[in-house]
Amino acid sequence: MTTPVLEIRNLHARIDEREILKGVNLIIPPGEVHAIMGRNGSGKSTLSYVLAGKEDYEVTEGEILLNGANILEMEPDERAVAGLFLAFQYPIEIPGVATMTFLKAALNAQRKARGEEELKTPDFMRLVKEAGSQLNIDNDMLKRPLNVGFSGGEKKRAEIMQMALLKPSLAVLDETDSGLDIDALQVVSKGVNALRDGQRSMLVITHYQRLLNHIVPDVVHVFSDGKIVESGDKELALKLEAKGYASYGGEAA
Amino acid sequence: MRANFPVRLGPAEDALIAQLKAAGADAAAERITVAGLPTRRVESYHYTDLKTLLRAIPPLATAANEASAPALRIPGAFNLMIANGAIQNAATAPAGVIVGKAEGGVLTTRDDVLVHINGALAKEALTLTLESSVDPVIQVERRVEGEAAHVADALKIFVADDASATIVETFSGSDAAHVGNHATYLSAGKNAVVTHITIDLSARAVSHFATNEYQLADGAKLRTLVIHAGAGLARTHVFPRMAGAGAHADLTGLNLVADGQHADITMETLHAVPHTSSQPLFKSIVRGRAKAVVQGKLVVARDAQKTDAKFMHQGLMLSDEAEILSKPELEIYADDVVCGHGSTCGMIDEDSLFYLMSRGVPKAEAETMLVRGFIAELFDPIEDEELNEALQGIVDGWLMNGQ
Ligand SMILES: Nc1ncnc2c1ncn2[C@@H]1O[C@H](COP(=O)(O)OP(=O)(O)OP(=O)(O)O)[C@@H](O)[C@H]1O
Ligand SMILES: [Mg+2]
Numbered sequence: 001m002t003t004p005v006l007e008i009r010n011l012h013a014r015i016d017e018r019e020i021l022k023g024v025n026l027i028i029p030p031g032e033v034h035a036i037m038g039r040n041g042s043g044k045s046t047l048s049y050v051l052a053g054k055e056d057y058e059v060t061e062g063e064i065l066l067n068g069a070n071i072l073e074m075e076p077d078e079r080a081v082a083g084l085f086l087a088f089q090y091p092i093e094i095p096g097v098a099t100m101t102f103l104k105a106a107l108n109a110q111r112k113a114r115g116e117e118e119l120k121t122p123d124f125m126r127l128v129k130e131a132g133s134q135l136n137i138d139n140d141m142l143k144r145p146l147n148v149g150f151s152g153g154e155k156k157r158a159e160i161m162q163m164a165l166l167k168p169s170l171a172v173l174d175e176t177d178s179g180l181d182i183d184a185l186q187v188v189s190k191g192v193n194a195l196r197d198g199q200r201s202m203l204v205i206t207h208y209q210r211l212l213n214h215i216v217p218d219v220v221h222v223f224s225d226g227k228i229v230e231s232g233d234k235e236l237a238l239k240l241e242a243k244g245y246a247s248y249g250g251e252a253a
Numbered sequence: 254m255r256a257n258f259p260v261r262l263g264p265a266e267d268a269l270i271a272q273l274k275a276a277g278a279d280a281a282a283e284r285i286t287v288a289g290l291p292t293r294r295v296e297s298y299h300y301t302d303l304k305t306l307l308r309a310i311p312p313l314a315t316a317a318n319e320a321s322a323p324a325l326r327i328p329g330a331f332n333l334m335i336a337n338g339a340i341q342n343a344a345t346a347p348a349g350v351i352v353g354k355a356e357g358g359v360l361t362t363r364d365d366v367l368v369h370i371n372g373a374l375a376k377e378a379l380t381l382t383l384e385s386s387v388d389p390v391i392q393v394e395r396r397v398e399g400e401a402a403h404v405a406d407a408l409k410i411f412v413a414d415d416a417s418a419t420i421v422e423t424f425s426g427s428d429a430a431h432v433g434n435h436a437t438y439l440s441a442g443k444n445a446v447v448t449h450i451t452i453d454l455s456a457r458a459v460s461h462f463a464t465n466e467y468q469l470a471d472g473a474k475l476r477t478l479v480i481h482a483g484a485g486l487a488r489t490h491v492f493p494r495m496a497g498a499g500a501h502a503d504l505t506g507l508n509l510v511a512d513g514q515h516a517d518i519t520m521e522t523l524h525a526v527p528h529t530s531s532q533p534l535f536k537s538i539v540r541g542r543a544k545a546v547v548q549g550k551l552v553v554a555r556d557a558q559k560t561d562a563k564f565m566h567q568g569l570m571l572s573d574e575a576e577i578l579s580k581p582e583l584e585i586y587a588d589d590v591v592c593g594h595g596s597t598c599g600m601i602d603e604d605s606l607f608y609l610m611s612r613g614v615p616k617a618e619a620e621t622m623l624v625r626g627f628i629a630e631l632f633d634p635i636e637d638e639e640l641n642e643a644l645q646g647i648v649d650g651w652l653m654n655g656q
Contacts, residue, residue, distance in 0.1 A: 094626055113615075
């Protein structure tokens with residue numbers, strides 16, 4: 001059996017004494033795209049933060065294996081180097097740090113950590129230009145401070161551009177479709193699909209079946225009250241769209 | 254008759270009084286005899302109690318025999334030097350620059366002990382007359398070398414109408430417990446465009462005092478940047494006088510303060526005529542048990558309508574024990590003005606740090622990026638690339654020392 005890119009075993013996590021994740025189990029084999037859908041407040045973003053290693057959360061039980069290696073003891077930067085990428089639901093604005101400067105720092109930090117040589121400026125510029133043109137991101141935008149004053153859609157496109165540059169083995173996309181207009185949704189989906197190569201895996205968190213027409217998932221999971229309660233093929237998303245989450249119990253947030 | 258309680262004078266004051274008397278500055282000596290060095294009870298020294306902080310005054314400086322390495326190299330700059338108060342010979346000046354000397358102090362008299370002392374003890378002033386726009390950066394190195402010394406020196410700069418120039422002053426020297434008292438007077442002519450940067454890179458043992466006075470004519474544009482990144486005790490005065498309609502000043506500064514240090518930027522801007530504006534923006538980054546002070550006073554004269562001025566101080570605490578103090582003051586005698594002040598203080602933002610780290614940037618590097626980002630507003634307007642890099646290097650060096 002090939003090693004899954006992501007394996008989550010009985011994951012429990014809490015924040016400020018409150019348990020949010022209550023036993024998540026999930027296996028994503030290489031090359032597969034899995035979608036997670038679920039009510040507001042059910043813990044989807046929490047799962048993505050716990051995967052990426054945000055300090056505020058305390059993992060009380062369970063394991064997370066990335067390409068077979070336990071990442072729970074790793075710092076967020078080490079997890080990134082190990083191949084994890086999280087496209088944030090709400091990308092953070094960082095005044096005073098030019099987007100270009102940040103991209104170069106991130107790319108070179110990862111290369112350095114893997115024992116590779118740092119990129120020369122012309123090579124870096126070429127990569128950025130390639131990644132940017134696919135996502136309609138021009139140089140002027142990259143000269144601006146990271147995410148500062150970016151529109152909602154620009155922020156999401158910038159996240160996908162980072163993913164394209166960093167080439168993770170697992171990409172977690174947290175509501176990358178929210179805030180996108182119809183054209184931008186196409187652009188972003190195209191960008192994401194371009195990165196599907198049979199090896200790279202993705203975990204796509206979304207509220208809308210529409211996105212899954214563009215990024216077609218292998219598996220759809222329903223998330224409710226801190227765990228996965230049902231899994232199925234892409235038809236499950238259509239069913240959810242029609243019927244909502246009522247049959248999974250609990251109350252709407 | 255009112256009882257006169259004599260102030261108890263300490264060794265620093267005794268030494269100062271003796272030095273002032275020997276220089277024939279009886280009035281300045283008398284003031285210190287009566288009042289002593291200012292304590293926290295003196296309004297403008299409330300956060301920087303000189304009587305407590307300044308324990309000794311070393312002997313007056315004699316000629317420097319040795320020289321330490323330059324504290325900051327700015328490639329392509331035209332360099333001038335004042336060492337231990339004495340003006341050193343310089344290379345041939347670039348076009349438009351006339352280098353000269355003048356007698357004594359350069360500052361306008363005001364009720365301030367450091368200004369009094371400089372006026373009494375600075376024997377000769379370096380003068381720079383910039384007749385037209387000057388291309389290279391002009392760097393004035395002010396050194397205190399050798400054994401611990403008390404030095405007062407002075408610089409006077411005239412920038413002609415329509416001329417533009419960038420002047421950088423660096424303060425450095427040997428590791429001894431010097432007390433430096435430096436004065437700069439800069440007059441910017443009509444429509445002149447001037448950048449004036451003063452950087453303290455002295456040793457930890459040093460007490461560094463500087464007073465920068467500015468006079469702006471019609472339409473003059475001034476950008477100032479004070480950086481404190483060296484002395485254990487540092488205080489820089491920024492005293493601009495907006496004296497011509499259309500004059501504008503961006504008054505900026507950065508306190509980089511580490512454990513055991515105390516840095517103070519005290520600004521007092523006088524908007525003397527109508528239609529002038531100033532944008533004071535100061536930042537303090539503090540780690541360990543250290544104190545950063547920024548005082549900003551905006552004075553608007555009675556007829557100075559349409560004055561536009563806003564003072565801002567932003568603090569970044571890299572440790573819990575650090576102290577950042579702000580004192581804004583408005584003294585407004587005109588009625589049609591837009592004046593304000595604000596201050597903020599915070600730690601490194603955890604969400605920002607997580608975001609950068611989630612992209613593979615290690616914690617220390619991510620923190621450095623955020624600190625650089627915090628400062629960017631101050632450095633970005635400095636267009637000269639070599640100079641900009643040199644400034645960035647100061648901050649990087651300071652950050653690296655703390656890791
Ligand atoms: N600091 C905190 N303290 C307590 N509860 C928190 C904290 N942060 C998040 N939560 C709670 O955790 C729960 C899960 O939040 P999360 O953001 O993971 O939901 P989500 O499924 O991503 O929702 P949405 O679809 O709206 O994005 C919510 O009830 C939220 O209020
Ligand atoms: Mg969410």
